[in-house]
Amino acid sequence: MTARISGLWSDDPASVDLLSFDAVAQTVADALLDDTLDPVALGLSGSWGSGKTTVLNLVAQELDHRKTADQKVLVIQTDPWRYDPSTGAKESLIAEVLDALAAEVASSATKTDKAKNLLVRLGKRIDWAKAIKLAAKSSLSLQIPDFDKLVELVKPKEDDKESVRGLDEFRDEFAELLGSDDLKHVRAVAVLVDDLDRCLPETVVQSLEAMRLFLAVPKMSFVIAADEERVADAIRTRFKATGRPDESDDEQQDPATLYLHKIVQTTVPLPALSHFDTQAYLLLLQMQAAAKPKQLTALVERCAQIRRDGGSIDDIGEIDGLAMDDELAFARRLTPLLYEKLRGNPRYIKRFLNDLHVRQSVASRRGISLDPGVVAKLMALEALMKAEFKLLLDWFAKGQMRDHLGSLEDEAGRPAQVDTAVAEDRADSDGASGAASRPRGAASATRSRTVTPATSGQFSQAMVRWARLAPPLRGLDLSPYLTLAASFASITLIDDSLPERLRDIAANLLSESRRAQASVTDVELDGLGDGDATDLLRHIGRTIRDQPAKQKAGANAILRIARRRPGVVTTARDALLMLPPNEITIATPIQFKIDDPAAIRSVLTTWKGKLTDGQVKRSVESALGNRGTT
Known part of the structure; x- marks a missing residue:
């Protein structure tokens, strides 16, 4: 693997679609603009780090591409995980939607009083609800006994016709707002909700309740990017559900799942990376720093075409002026382990590369000169196979590493040429008895053959599989790296x-x-x-x-x-x-x-x-x- 001049890979959502997630984004955009589904809530389900935020950004871009001068799709991106905990999640989400609509009304050519008045009334409802929640929290934290007095501070005056307590009539007024002349140019309002699965159960339920409030109003749509099971678990926790249904009963669904599905019409699962995807992702991440923009675009498009055609990484061919042999070799070498151990998760793969880069950088500055491929192989064992790495450190501490590594590579089908010179000289130094015990000509017979791969089963299959990865380690001085790795892990080598x-x-x-x-x-x-x-x-x-x-x-x-x-x-x-x-x-x-x-x-x-x-x-x-x- 070549050194990266630019340093580590950012954990932020990708700005370039390296995994052809655009196919998922386009499918989601189709559903959001389908008049037969209006209003609609879609789930975008995937594990942590699977690329949900990246897909949400692609959805926003796709909706922007589809807008026209008189048919706009208003995209609102929100993250309940970042809401102020002193106010309610429900009120915060509703307020974000109203703020976006207020900005749209302000830029409208008509600017009627009707839309303005509706926004004022809806805003007062939200302000009142926020204030009540804040008063309740203050009452608890300050131990003020008379809660009714706090309510009076935010209670609207009886002669104020524009102020209405609560959210009971919110839905009707909101539908009236979306149907007003000032918002006729808005074809749809798409709210893209991220990180809901990171939130506390109370925030999850309140956010879903706010969405449910909107989902009776035409033009409204939601995309909820979250791990569906984590959201369901939050609902169970919030309502103290008795648990999940028996796994043997495929037809039964627990109340939490039913509650979620009542809001979310359908869920689009975010696919995990395939074997090819993992190889391509490793290659593209490395090439981001080395390739020029046009070269990277060409490489991304080539990978996307291979993915559609069902080809392999070997079909990439040449990209004009772009050298990538080392990066391709690195991707081929590590994909088997990363694909299996990291379960096709883009963020985990990126984190592995960052950890590898840090280890290579520290090792280099400490004068440890190992081939980057060797460091990557050792790092794969250290990061992905912790029990096996501890075993390697144990061999190292006991001075048994070279012997065991040799046996391991024999068992993995990486036999070394028999080194008879040392064995013969050592036997000769033992005296005539040693020579007599060995048949004459035995050494010359073995000089030209290789050791037969061991089949002793001494090592785990995981360890043998790792040993098959290139490059071989037999005969290398791994001690500087292992000493460094042990110090990082606070392991004492005894x-x-x-x-x-x-x-x-x-x-x-x-x-x-x-x-x-x-x-x-x-x-x-x-x-x-x-x-x-x-x-x-x-x-x-x-x-x-x-x-x-x-x-x-x-x-x-x-x-x-x-x-x-x-x-x-x-x-x-x-x-x-x-x-x-x-x-x-x-x-x-x-x-x-x-x-x-x-x-x-x-x-x-x-x-x-x-x-x-x-x-x-x-x-x-x-x-x-x-x-x-x-």
Whole structure:
């Protein structure tokens, strides 16, 4: 994945339709302008982050495109979640509609007194209802005993003919207003209601009640963008319903659902992203920063056409002057997991990309240089498969990561070429008994074949499936990323296979600080039993295998122990051989001495046979030359 210059993706509704939601928006607009459905309330149902707000904006644009000079569609966008809680949701929604109509009347060519007077009367009804609600809240919060006196403050005077208490006659007067000469040019009033499923139960019910008040008046229409089940749950909570109907009874519906369906004639479900949609969305999100406007438009249209034709991401082809090979590879690589784990949710996908971008940025600034594809694969495990990621961290903490990752990729059908050079040299150093136990010619027979994929079932199917994602991780130094990820998650990496009494010694020996290394004295090392020394050496060996960046300190610690404890020299040799030869740095062979035990010196011979020509191999040969033999 290429780096984004512009930073993170905004969580705001999309300004460009990347998912062909225009088909849904056009269907909704058709229904809103269907005279046979006047008045109408439609539901636009989808989970959090599925794109409901984006579709509402597309509906508004579509209705604007369909207006004519003498037939206008007045669009009112409202969000009950943002209403002032000190006033009622019902009154707030009604007031928004009246304010929009008042602005329309003010711009009307006729400007009759009838419309003005109706607006005044309707406004007074709403003001009175708001004031009563505010007075009630004040009475409760200030513990004022005489509520009737507060009512008198907002009660209209008896001789004021224009002031009418309550909303009882609101519907008739509102219908009269919409039929007035000042609003004849308004074909329909479309109220687009967003985020109702975020609201408290009281706000949900009051907002629905306001809509019900309007829905007996021609020209009125509503689109309610919300998760239908969440709205029904709010209704149940508000009215303390006994619960949902038995799932086995398909015909039965609980009162909350019936109440909602009494208001909403039909619900348009917002489709989750398909496999292709997910691939296309990943591609388009990445290309938004890199592509020019005309290129992005062409790419969006190409994806839309492929979606209609039932094609695949491979059918995109070339967009003039637009390079997108890396972005296509990224989309192909991550789609299987994101499609399944994020259930085709656009917002979750965007959040994943933002998290990935942040992790890459922090890692880069900390000097962690991993291929972006590797970071994306690890991030997918971390974000989408938390239990499996904790298992990976556990392997890492115990120094078992490379072994387990190798076995995992074998089981996933990603076998590595058999590396016989190290195995042969190591077997030779064990002596004749080791060589005798292996049939002559066995090594040469295996040199040209690959390991057969494992079928042990050691790993979960989810883990195996993740391992099949490109790129392979076998042999890579993942320790910097995993250390960073563990710190983000506040996870302490502890090798619990190492006795607690040895953990401080190991930590100091492997520290980059010379002072910390020196704090482990020779006397302290001499005081270890052979069992503790063996455990310590194995731990250090596993650490430099999984974290090659620690090899200088690790090799120094292993050599210190081997020089002082002849009984663990073989274990020390094996610990040094855990370091992958391709990870050896120039400084490591330099630490070997002429008088090191023969088993320790044999490590240099093994490395020399494995390394290609270059500075590191010359460093090994120089260390061997100090003895004058190989």
